[in-house]
Amino acid sequence: MKKKSENQKCGEGSAARLVGRSPRDRRSTEGYESSCVASGGAGAVACVKEIEPNDESKTISLRCGDSLSILSELDDCSASLILTDPPYNLGLFMKKRGTNIGKLRANHFAAASWDFLGFEEWSEKMDLFFAQAARILKRRGAVLMFMSIIKLETIKQIAEKHGFYYKTIGIWHKTNPMPRNMNLHFVNSTESWIYLVNGATTGTFNNNGKIIHDFYETAAVRGVERKCGVHPTQKPLVLMEHFVSLLSNEGDIVVDPFMGSGTTGVACKKLGRGFIGIDVSPEYCEIARRRIFE
Numbered sequence: 099m100k101k102k103s104e105n106q107k108c109g110e111g112s113a114a115r116l117v118g119r120s121p122r123d124r125r126s127t128e129g130y131e132s133s134c135v136a137s138g139g140a141g142a143v144a145c146v147k148e149i150e151p152n153d154e155s156k157t158i159s160l161r162c163g164d165s166l167s168i169l170s171e172l173d174d175c176s177a178s179l180i181l182t183d184p185p186y187n188l189g190l191f192m193k194k195r196g197t198n199i200g201k202l203r204a205n206h207f208a209a210a211s212w213d214f215l216g217f218e219e220w221s222e223k224m225d226l227f228f229a230q231a232a233r234i235l236k237r238r239g240a241v242l243m244f245m246s247i248i249k250l251e252t253i254k255q256i257a258e259k260h261g262f263y264y265k266t267i268g269i270w271h272k273t274n275p276m277p278r279n280m281n282l283h284f285v286n287s288t289e290s291w292i293y294l295v296n297g298a299t300t301g302t303f304n305n306n307g308k309i310i311h312d313f314y315e316t317a318a319v320r321g322v323e324r325k326c327g328v329h330p331t332q333k334p335l336v337l338m339e340h341f342v343s344l345l346s347n348e349g350d351i352v353v354d355p356f357m358g359s360g361t362t363g364v365a366c367k368k369l370g371r372g373f374i375g376i377d378v379s380p381e382y383c384e385i386a387r388r389r390i391f392e
C-alpha cells in the first residue's frame with residue numbers, strides 16, 4: 099500500500115483505478131467474500147467483507163465494515179471525490195430530548211454506529227476520518243459531506259486542521275417532507291452539506307458556464323428507488339448525480355465511506371465514475387449491491 103508521508107500532498111496525475119486491496123482481498127470470489135477479517139472501529143460488525151463486483155470493468159468496489167479501517171487500506175492520492183452522508187451524531191441529542199427515534203422510522207438519522215457516540219468521541223472519529231480523507235484524495239480533490247446544520251462548524255474546523263479549504267455550505271430542500279408535529283413547530287424539510295477542497299483553493303467544478311446555486315430542491319426518495327430494500331436515510335439519486343457530475347470527471351474514483359443503500363455508487367455507475375463504497379451494516383451493503391449490480 100502506498101502511503102503519503104506526513105503533510106505531503108497529492109499530485110493530480112494519479113491514474114484512476116481501484117486501490118489498496120490486500121492480497122487477501124484480491125482473491126477472486128463470487129458474491130460476498132465469506133471469510134471476515136477482524137476490524138476495529140465502530141464495532142457494529144466485527145468483520146470486513148468485500149462484495150465482489152460483477153461488473154466487467156472492476157471499477158466498482160463495495161466493502162462491508164468500519165469505514166476508518168477500510169479507508170486506511172486505500173492508496174494515497176487515489177481518489178478525486180469523497181461524497182458522503184455520515185451519521186449526523188444526533189442520536190443521543192434526540193434521545194435526551196425524549197424523542198422516540200424508533201418511531202421516526204422513515205426519516206431518522208442512521209440507526210448505526212457513530213450516530214450514538216457522545217460528541218467528543220464522534221469528533222475524534224471525524225478527525226480520524228479527515229486524516230484519511232486528506233491522504234487518499236488527490237490534491238484539489240474534494241469532500242462533499244451532508245451534515246446536520248448544528249455540527250457544520252465542528253466539521254469545518256476539523257477539516258481545516260487536515261489541510262482542507264472550506265468552500266461552501268449549502269442546503270438540500272425536500273419538497274414533500276413528513277409533516278411530523280406540524281402544529282407544534284417548523285417541519286424539518288432541509289438537510290445541509292459542506293464542500294471542502296484538499297490542499298488547494300479550487301477543485302473540479304463542472305458548471306459548464308451555468309450558475310450553480312448552493313440550494314438544491316427535490317422531492318424525497320421515490321418509491322421506485324427503494325425497490326431493492328429500504329434504508330431510513332436514503333438520498334434521492336438525482337441529488338447525488340448533481341454532486342457527482344459537478345465535482346468529478348468521467349473515470350475518476352469517487353469514495354463513499356458511509357454509503358448506506360449505495361446511492362452515490364448508483365450515480366457513479368450511471369455517470370462513468372469508479373466507485374468505492376463502504377458501510378458497516380451488512381443489510382445496507384446488500385441493498386447497495388443489489389442497486390448497483392442487479
Ligand SMILES: C[S@@+](CC[C@H](N)C(=O)[O-])C[C@H]1O[C@@H](n2cnc3c(N)ncnc32)[C@H](O)[C@@H]1O
Nearest residue numbers: 140164165183211332333356358359361377378
Ligand atoms: C446517513 S446513512 C447514508 C445513506 C446513504 N446516503 C443512502 O443514500 O442510502 C449513514 C450510513 O453510515 C453507516 N455507518 C455508520 N457508522 C459507520 C462506520 N463506522 N463505518 C461504515 N459505515 C457506517 C450506517 O450504517 C448508515 O447506512
